[in-house]
Amino acid sequence: MARLGDCIAMMDEGIGRVSQVIPDMPAAEARLTRLLLMVGHTFDEAVEQALKPSKINHSDFLTLMILYSRPDGSSTPGELCEYTSQGATNMTRIANALVKRGLITRGASEEDRRRVVIRITPAGRRFVQKLLPPLFPRVSAAFVGFSDTDKRSFSRLLRKLADNLDRLDEVPSPKDAP
Amino acid sequence: MARLGDCIAMMDEGIGRVSQVIPDMPAAEARLTRLLLMVGHTFDEAVEQALKPSKINHSDFLTLMILYSRPDGSSTPGELCEYTSQGATNMTRIANALVKRGLITRGASEEDRRRVVIRITPAGRRFVQKLLPPLFPRVSAAFVGFSDTDKRSFSRLLRKLADNLDRLDEVPSPKDAP
DNA sequence: CTACTTTACTTCACTGGTGAAATATGAGCT
DNA sequence: AGCTCATATTTCACCAGTGAAGTAAAGTAG
Numbered sequence: 001m002a003r004l005g006d007c008i009a010m011m012d013e014g015i016g017r018v019s020q021v022i023p024d025m026p027a028a029e030a031r032l033t034r035l036l037l038m039v040g041h042t043f044d045e046a047v048e049q050a051l052k053p054s055k056i057n058h059s060d061f062l063t064l065m066i067l068y069s070r071p072d073g074s075s076t077p078g079e080l081c082e083y084t085s086q087g088a089t090n091m092t093r094i095a096n097a098l099v100k101r102g103l104i105t106r107g108a109s110e111e112d113r114r115r116v117v118i119r120i121t122p123a124g125r126r127f128v129q130k131l132l133p134p135l136f137p138r139v140s141a142a143f144v145g146f147s148d149t150d151k152r153s154f155s156r157l158l159r160k161l162a163d164n165l166d167r168l169d170e171v172p173s174p175k176d177a178p
Numbered sequence: 179m180a181r182l183g184d185c186i187a188m189m190d191e192g193i194g195r196v197s198q199v200i201p202d203m204p205a206a207e208a209r210l211t212r213l214l215l216m217v218g219h220t221f222d223e224a225v226e227q228a229l230k231p232s233k234i235n236h237s238d239f240l241t242l243m244i245l246y247s248r249p250d251g252s253s254t255p256g257e258l259c260e261y262t263s264q265g266a267t268n269m270t271r272i273a274n275a276l277v278k279r280g281l282i283t284r285g286a287s288e289e290d291r292r293r294v295v296i297r298i299t300p301a302g303r304r305f306v307q308k309l310l311p312p313l314f315p316r317v318s319a320a321f322v323g324f325s326d327t328d329k330r331s332f333s334r335l336l337r338k339l340a341d342n343l344d345r346l347d348e349v350p351s352p353k354d355a356p
Numbered sequence: 357c358t359a360c361t362t363t364a365c366t367t368c369a370c371t372g373g374t375g376a377a378a379t380a381t382g383a384g385c386t
Numbered sequence: 387a388g389c390t391c392a393t394a395t396t397t398c399a400c401c402a403g404t405g406a407a408g409t410a411a412a413g414t415a416g
Contacts, residue, residue: 002260004340014247029317035336040218069192082180114381114394139207157332158213162182292364292411
């Protein structure tokens, strides 16, 4: 219920105080990290909120959107796991839910019978097409006051961050040697 | 398991295809939103991962950090809820967990006996001081390649976004009139 | 001082997400 | 073929977070 601005203000002060006690803390980076996490979390909430009227949650929606955006409208649980950053366990639940609502179908693959093929149905497509437009005003509103340059900068910095995070996992594992 | 860069690439393509079917979609803003959510989520995971060796989760840690950063080392569940964006329900669980580990104490307020006063213990302070330093290299690593200007831009843009999100909630409620 | 409202927190029941083990198919080796 | 190892998905048991209702103490009005 507290406004995000207030949370940020208190975080700024908090980090300021902590970095006096622990001077070798990378305070600027810690601030940016907390900022990103807070804003990201609030965005998440906003999305969840916006989807609530349609009785669908964020991960179900994301899964459906990936299928919708595919030229052939189909995928497999494994692939969907990769792109939604969900575990296989949860993808089973998501698929169950979407099948129950008739938005996707689930069938056995013919080349590889371990696989399951998931496909968006016409009803699923209609659902997405009805769902999206009401979301647009809020998406735009989140970025009011962003110049084109701002948008480009933001995109660039987030992508650079993504790149760094990918490397972060690659490097520090002297545990893969058998 | 998939690298974030790959997820981003497929998101870019997906939005490209969708925006051809639904041309009035604010594609640039949608991309930024998805980017932010993906990077935010990955950051979250990274933090959770980094805290795992200390057997503490993100929200418990955040709660403890707020107490640590306070001049008097104390707060109340209600206040902690505000600043951690947690529900009161969950704060009860968090406090239970931290009390059980001896990192905080929980006692009744004397002015207002509805209130509960939560205070970090010396053991809690020691725990934080041991926990933080190993985190620093990763925090710094996430922002390698960021110039000072980049950091300032990123901070500015995130704060602007936070501001927009705060307004987003204020405006669109013609439901508060009784 | 009693009765009503509000505030602060807790309890309970449920949803969402995860790790470990189970199941089943495929692929490679001999 | 028969054996072993890897891959794809599901099931099960558990942790984390939420909404609604419960409890207890203030605040407020008649």
